[in-house]
Amino acid sequence: MPLLWAIRDIVGLTGTKFGCGVSQCGACSVLIDGTLTKSCSMPVSYAFGKEIFTIEGSSPNLEFLREAWNEGNVPQCGYCQSGQLIAATSLLDATENPTDKDIDAAMSSNICRCGTYTRIKKAIHKAVALKNESI
Ligand code: FES
Known part of the structure; x- marks a missing residue:
């Protein structure tokens, strides 16, 4: 299984x-x-x-990402977004201040049929900003 x-x-x-x-x-x-x-x-x-x-879990990086996702109205249909958020969490767990290139590389295996890639990238940068503001 x-x-x-x-x-x-x-x-x-x-x-x-x-x-x-x-x-x-x-x-x-x-x-x-x-x-x-x-x-x-x-x-x-x-x-x-x-x-x-899983997406039902909680971690500091996932919470910053959730906030940024909500602020940026990232989802369209929403179906892929839990996978996108988990991939973004993995990225922020490994990289404190990812560049656009880092984000493209980390998120390249998560497909969004609605094409929310630009909003996803913006939200990841926003999550980093929220995290840095909280320190
Ligand atoms: Fe697992 Fe598509 S459902 S990668």
Whole structure:
């Protein structure tokens, strides 16, 4: 069983989405022990004993990103946004002040059919600003 279905159907956390099912879209992104992972193609057995962080979780970087996402009205249809937020959380966990190039590289495996990429990039910069203001 892919981890995605264990998260959604057994645990009941439905924020993580099924998009392509073949590791191409990023809708199913989660963090496994802090590593960005596409849960649709990860066997659930791989996750035993590991920390799984989903969009239902909370971390300082995810909270700054949520605030920036809301301020910037980032989502359009919204379907991909939980995966986008998890990928952005992974980026901010690894990089304090990402450049546009860093953001493009980190977010390149998360597809948005509505084309919200410009708003996503702006919101990531805003989240960094919010974080820096809070220090
Ligand atoms: Fe997993 Fe698309 S549903 S990458």
